[in-house]
Amino acid sequence: AQTVTQSQPEMSVQEAETVTLSCTYDTSENNYYLFWYKQPPSRQMILVIRQEAYKQQNATENRFSVNFQKAAKSFSLKISDSQLGDTAMYFCAFRASGTYKSIFGTGTRLKVLA
Amino acid sequence: DTGVSQDPRHKITKRGQNVTFRCDPISEHNRLYWYRQTLGQGPEFLTYFQNEAQLEKSRLLSDRFSAERPKGSFSTLEIQRTEQGDSAMYLCASSGGPGETQYFGPGTRLLVL
Numbered sequence: 001a002q003t004v005t006q007s008q009p010e011m012s013v014q015e016a017e018t019v020t021l022s023c024t025y026d027t028s029e030n031n032y033y034l035f036w037y038k039q040p041p042s043r044q045m046i047l048v049i050r051q052e053a054y055k056q057q058n059a060t061e062n063r064f065s066v067n068f069q070k071a072a073k074s075f076s077l078k079i080s081d082s083q084l085g086d087t088a089m090y091f092c093a094f095r096a097s098g099t100y101k102s103i104f105g106t107g108t109r110l111k112v113l114a
Numbered sequence: 115d116t117g118v119s120q121d122p123r124h125k126i127t128k129r130g131q132n133v134t135f136r137c138d139p140i141s142e143h144n145r146l147y148w149y150r151q152t153l154g155q156g157p158e159f160l161t162y163f164q165n166e167a168q169l170e171k172s173r174l175l176s177d178r179f180s181a182e183r184p185k186g187s188f189s190t191l192e193i194q195r196t197e198q199g200d201s202a203m204y205l206c207a208s209s210g211g212p213g214e215t216q217y218f219g220p221g222t223r224l225l226v227l
Binding site: 107 | 205216218
């Protein structure tokens with residue numbers, strides 16, 4: 001069975017600084033997708049970034065980038081130039097290729113400080 | 115806005131009552147998912163539909179839970195004889211097209227007294 005682990009329950013970062021959120025996963029699959037979702041307080045979850053396991057190049061979306069280490073089964077999220085609006089719960093998720101069920105971690109609560 | 119919508123947003127009920135939630139997916143999406151999220155946890159998969167067919171159900175989905183998607187558009191999730199342990203946020207998501215990224219609705223927060 002696949003598992004997703006986020007070992008940092010809470011983190012804080014100063015506005016304009018860079019922060020990295022950690023995620024590890026366990027799977028025997030070779031083809032899969034990894035996701036980071038953001039869930040602001042009392043608001044709906046939105047996709048931040050996704051990574052296909054077959055792609056060696058790390059995904060980047062504006063200030064958000066990932067460090068995908070397939071052999072280590074690690075998928076960290078880097079947020080550059082942090083903004084107050086980045087304050088939210090961040091969830092790492094895994095989905096095996098050919099399936100439609102996503103497995104989520106327990107989340108990291110990120111607070112951006114002014 | 116053509117995002118995923120859910121109704122109601124909040125529901126308070128007494129133990130033993132039945133409740134029904136509705137989800138309207140993004141119109142062109144043929145897959146629809148239900149997840150449950152308890153406080154301090156990530157979403158847990160409950161079930162998913164491809165068009166009107168329910169293709170996978172989690173063991174979390176007890177006999178008191180039933181989900182339908184009668185015409186392959188909106189879906190309903192019914193909980194019968196609610197228990198306090200059913201208190202949670204119920205999230206709906208939909209997907210379609212390349213990559214099958216799941217887009218989430220705002221959720222229905224259920225409180226069972």
